[in-house]
């Protein structure tokens with residue numbers, strides 16, 4: 001069993017799996033059970049200003065899309081921040097932190113963009129013994145209409161401003177939670193850094209409509225005949241989140257800024273991928289909402305096994321390990337040449353690779369009378385589509401050609417040297433770049 | 436081509452060797468990696484999962500299946516083995532159709548459960564193939580425990596005790612450890628010498644000594660064990676077999692089904708094993724089914740299983756009854772043996788039809804029989820044992836007997852079904868209680 005203890009911006013937790021600010025962390029009852037199940041930390045459901053709390057709709061607040069076997073792949077919600085009074089949340093946070101001193105407890109906060117509002121809430125939060133705060137600059141529905149959440153997250157100046165206020169007011173570490181509803185996520189990350197943030201966390205949910213009722217002609221979830229866009233999360237958003245995490249991790253401006261990775265983490269592998277791309281830890285919401293708190297046990301055992309396998313003694317060794325290999329397209333090696341190879345022992349002859357390649361790619365797969373499928377090396381451009389549509393894992397491989405051999409498609413000898421687009425003869429800019 | 440199928444009487448080599456090895460191949464072939472992923476994907480990761488509740492060893496089934504689904508079968512194996520050290524054998528022999536898979540929500544919903552047993556085998560086989568033993572022994576405690584019987588109950592108890600740092604001697608009269616895993620389970624459930632390989636793997640924990648040739652009541656007394664050791668665990672199973680109570684029961688060809696099966700399990704060459712052309716098995720449980728099926732697989736032409744009550748009362752599950760039927764075993768119900776005919780060796784056996792309450796009907800029939808296998812139950816043997824509850828040693832929930840310092844579990848102890856998995860659970864739980872008692876840890 002590898003040592004999974006994690007230290008993120010000075011906050012210790014027995015493992016890098018935190019529950020993201022959301023319904024799973026909405027109250028003491030849940031959080032205690034989450035800790036009992038093994039979660040390393042929680043970001044408490046976002047707190048708002050003192051006074052009458054926000055209200056939620058009283059109809060369905062979730063919509064979903066499913067894969068085969070009704071496996072939940074994407075979840076959409078129109079829930080707001082906590083609808084329970086501030087003092088109740090604070091009291092409960094304090095009690096939980098007292099009983100679970102080894103677990104991380106972070107307060108997520110969202111108050112209006114006025115300095116007094118932040119100055120008022122921070123001492124109250126500090127009083128609970130919370131290990132840090134997370135500024136919710138991401139909620140994309142409801143709160144954003146009121147100038148908070150994503151409305152702040154989409155405006156780097158506001159991010160910088162509220163981050164600075166917080167850093168000036170509290171000794172607690174500050175995490176800024178970013179919205180993905182923006183064209184370039186590096187800008188808000190840079191703003192958070194300028195404001196003095198200790199870390200960023202991402203992603204919050206993505207604007208979405210999951211489905212439309214084709215009888216009532218209304219987006220779902222539908223509240224009395226109408227629906228509004230919600231925030232999308234779950235396995236479906238992971239690729240988007242991974243990319244955003246990587247963008248921040250590899251940008252020179254934000255290099256070294258700690259990242260808490262969020263978005264579709266469902267298994268240990270997802271978590272490891274976020275960490276390899278630069279996340280110091282991960283936060284989880286939808287997986288817990290789909291499978292219950294116990295799902296963390298698989299994350300713990302899986303990550304531990306993986307680390308043992310790799311000989312990693314601390315999660316630090318995994319964090320950002322893949323970042324140097326995230327590259328711009330223009331720097332990819334164009335002399336690298338691969339060909340698809342179908343393992344005939346594993347092939348079940350469904351023909352999906354054939355349909356995909358024949359109809360939509362490079363007509364590089366042959367089909368015999370007896371349904372044997374083989375790759376035509378003289379047509380295959382190694383696009384990987386056949387691998388992706390094949391239902392049998394590991395049945396089709398991409399095999400790199402050895403330098404010195406001849407690519408039957410182009411008739412050219414595979415070169416050992418690396419060469420990319422910047423120097424390619426077809427690139428009109430190549431001459432300039434080479435100069 | 437037909438070999439010696441039609442030869443009358445008891446003879447060897449009724450089937451050609453290659454057909455024999457086909458016949459005794461795996462009942463449920465192992466899943467390959469792709470099949471395992473497809474099967475694992477079907478699990479819903481239920482809350483407070485019914486499958487887990489149904490498992491006598493309370494294996495965290497949803498967790499281990501998720502671990503397979505997420506590409507960590509070794510972690511899955513650890514999840515299984517930490518609850519059930521004989522998880523490999525149980526994956527093969529558990530009547531899952533009446534345990535975990537019967538209550539799987541997908542059985543309820545679709546009549547097609549998640550293949551829990553085969554997934555368990557996939558995970559444990561992978562780990563054991565590399566001879567990887569994922570448990571380590573705690574520091575030696577200096578305590579010594581005698582475990583009587585090297586069956587699943589004794590092995591499970593011994594492993595848990597050894598893991599806690601105690602020194603364990605397992606006493607068993609048989610040359611090989613394993614109990615019925617080695618000598619009783621149907622050959623097609625434990626192929627390729629799995630029982631012995633599993634024991635070797637289990638012994639890697641260290642601190643366990645297997646002492647064969649030691650029989651409680653013969654070479655050693657309970658008193659002696661009590662005074663020589665800090666604690667005693669009794670897991671000697673059921674050594675006796677019930678008799679039919681018929682005249683002529685001692686004729687050649689009439690033998691306990693468990694003896695036939697033990698010979699079969701130990702045979703190095705199945706083509707040398709003798710089997711009759713006409714075989715009759717008496718009984719309605721797992722042992723009867725196993726004997727009948729294996730007789731058929733050995734090449735007996737006519738195998739008839741005769742049970743005295745109605746089909747619904749048979750202890751063998753529907754799955755097992757269907758298995759027997761599919762192999763060509765004829766099942767006759769509501770018939771009680773009345774007489775054995777033949778000089779020296781049995782030739783025929785006579786039955787009378789009886790209703791579910793065993794009321795005789797007066798109608799009789801005879802079946803030709805070169806061999807008759809009795810499978811009407813096993814019994815506890817031994818004198819001077821702790822207090823009994825009916826025909827078994829009385830134990831409480833932690834395996835304590837009426838005598839302090841003596842625990843019992845498995846088939847010889849009261850409570851629970853006579854199953855491998857139950858024996859494992861009881862051995863493990865007794866070990867925990869022995870440990871708590873010896874170390875003063877809270878019980």
Ligand SMILES: Cc1cc2nc3c(=O)[nH]c(=O)nc-3n(C[C@H](O)[C@H](O)[C@H](O)COP(=O)(O)OP(=O)(O)OC[C@H]3O[C@@H](n4cnc5c(N)ncnc54)[C@H](O)[C@@H]3O)c2cc1C
Nearest residue numbers: 584586587588614615650651671672845846853854855858
């Ligand atoms: C033919 C047959 C098929 C079966 N098939 C299945 C199946 O498919 N699935 C399933 O779950 N269960 C099956 N069972 C039941 C299962 O095998 C038993 O429930 C299980 O083995 C009980 O374990 P145990 O450790 O209590 O006893 P056993 O496995 O019987 O082991 C007892 C051990 O104690 C030893 N012993 C006996 N007397 C003494 C003594 N005086 N001193 C020292 N040692 C002694 C024996 O030699 C033996 O090694 C089957 C049983 C039989 C008979």
Ligand SMILES: Cc1cc2nc3c(=O)[nH]c(=O)nc-3n(C[C@H](O)[C@H](O)[C@H](O)COP(=O)(O)O)c2cc1C
Nearest residue numbers: 020021022046077203204233234263264284285286
């Ligand atoms: C119902 C629901 C409510 C949420 N509420 C909050 C919130 O109050 N504050 C916040 O920062 N994020 C909130 N989120 C976003 C999650 O914390 C998380 O960023 C997002 O769901 C992506 O992670 P996931 O794919 O693991 O679910 C909410 C998500 C859901 C599904």
Ligand code: SF4
Nearest residue numbers: 478479481486539540
């Ligand atoms: S009952 Fe079936 S679906 Fe549910 S956890 Fe158990 S195996 Fe999985």
